[in-house]
Amino acid sequence: MQGRSVAWFRKTQHTKAWQQTPPTSTQQSDHITLSSVHLRRGQHDVLKGLNLHWHEKKVGLIGNNGSGKSSLIRLLNGLLLPDQGQVEVFGYNTQQQPEVLPSLVGFIFQNPDHQLIFPTVAEELAFGCQQLGDSPHTAREKALNLLSQYSMQDWANRPVSELSEGQKQKVCILAILIMEPKLLVLDEPFSALDLPTRLQLMALLEQSDCHLLLISHDFSVYEQFDRLIWLDAGQIRADGQPADVIEAYRNAVTQERA
Numbered sequence: 685m686q687g688r689s690v691a692w693f694r695k696t697q698h699t700k701a702w703q704q705t706p707p708t709s710t711q712q713s714d715h716i717t718l719s720s721v722h723l724r725r726g727q728h729d730v731l732k733g734l735n736l737h738w739h740e741k742k743v744g745l746i747g748n749n750g751s752g753k754s755s756l757i758r759l760l761n762g763l764l765l766p767d768q769g770q771v772e773v774f775g776y777n778t779q780q781q782p783e784v785l786p787s788l789v790g791f792i793f794q795n796p797d798h799q800l801i802f803p804t805v806a807e808e809l810a811f812g813c814q815q816l817g818d819s820p821h822t823a824r825e826k827a828l829n830l831l832s833q834y835s836m837q838d839w840a841n842r843p844v845s846e847l848s849e850g851q852k853q854k855v856c857i858l859a860i861l862i863m864e865p866k867l868l869v870l871d872e873p874f875s876a877l878d879l880p881t882r883l884q885l886m887a888l889l890e891q892s893d894c895h896l897l898l899i900s901h902d903f904s905v906y907e908q909f910d911r912l913i914w915l916d917a918g919q920i921r922a923d924g925q926p927a928d929v930i931e932a933y934r935n936a937v938t939q940e941r942a
């Protein structure tokens with residue numbers, strides 16, 4: 685997705701849907717389920733009858749370029765809808781109840797510049813709260829509280845444009861976490877970042893209580909993950925403990941190159 689549309693999505697889609705359509709306890713579940721999902725994009729059958737179900741907190745998604753990872757994650761907040769089959773996120777069908785999804789599912793993309801739209805850090809963080817119905821005063825208080833929680837009080841008035849890439853990505857993550865999504869989806873969020881910054885951001889994510897779905901070509905980030913899914917040409921090729929799935933993927937790539 686291009687940057688402008690990510691910003692647009694955050695600005696327009698994080699509406700007051702949560703207040704308008706509060707999820708009921710009977711509706712909510714801890715599962716995400718894709719049932720017989722077919723997805724066609726352009727001339728490509730990207731997903732071909734995909735069945736996938738998970739409840740684990742930290743799940744990774746790997747696969748070659750073009751295997752369908754980004755398409756799959758866009759099904760989780762209704763940015764894409766399946767041509768056939770169903771997607772249910774915490775009990776909500778993405779076709780039947782799309783209005784609830786922006787409050788449940790947060791996205792972080794590779795390039796923070798595509799996501800950040802306000803001049804200062806505090807304004808950026810407060811924006812999400814205002815979208816969820818807080819007054820400007822309450823939203824700013826929440827932003828300052830969150831910054832203190834992460835020992836970043838002095839970041840409040842820093843101009844976003846003067847932050848490094850890693851610092852911007854940190855602000856992006858906080859700007860989504862402040863909205864308390866139940867699922868946070870990250871598409872290659874660390875690819876431009878050095879090792880210390882990656883470790884710092886992973887630690888930040890691990891402190892949060894939400895479900896994570898992470899796409900990364902850097903497999904070291906999956907060490908502490910509960911589950912890793914390997915998507916190959918729109919189908920699940922392996923699914924299980926990260927170490928096992930990474931080994932299977934590496935072996936397959938090595939054999940295919942031989």
Ligand SMILES: Nc1ncnc2c1ncn2[C@@H]1O[C@H](COP(=O)(O)OP(=O)(O)OP(=O)(O)O)[C@@H](O)[C@H]1O
Nearest residue numbers: 725726728730747748749750751752753754755756
């Ligand atoms: N906007 C689009 N219109 C048409 N086809 C698309 C579009 N975006 C992706 N595709 C096609 O869908 C298929 C899967 O792409 P997708 O971006 O989901 O793969 P990916 O696994 O995320 O790849 P990468 O690792 O390179 O980001 C590819 O064949 C791609 O050409």
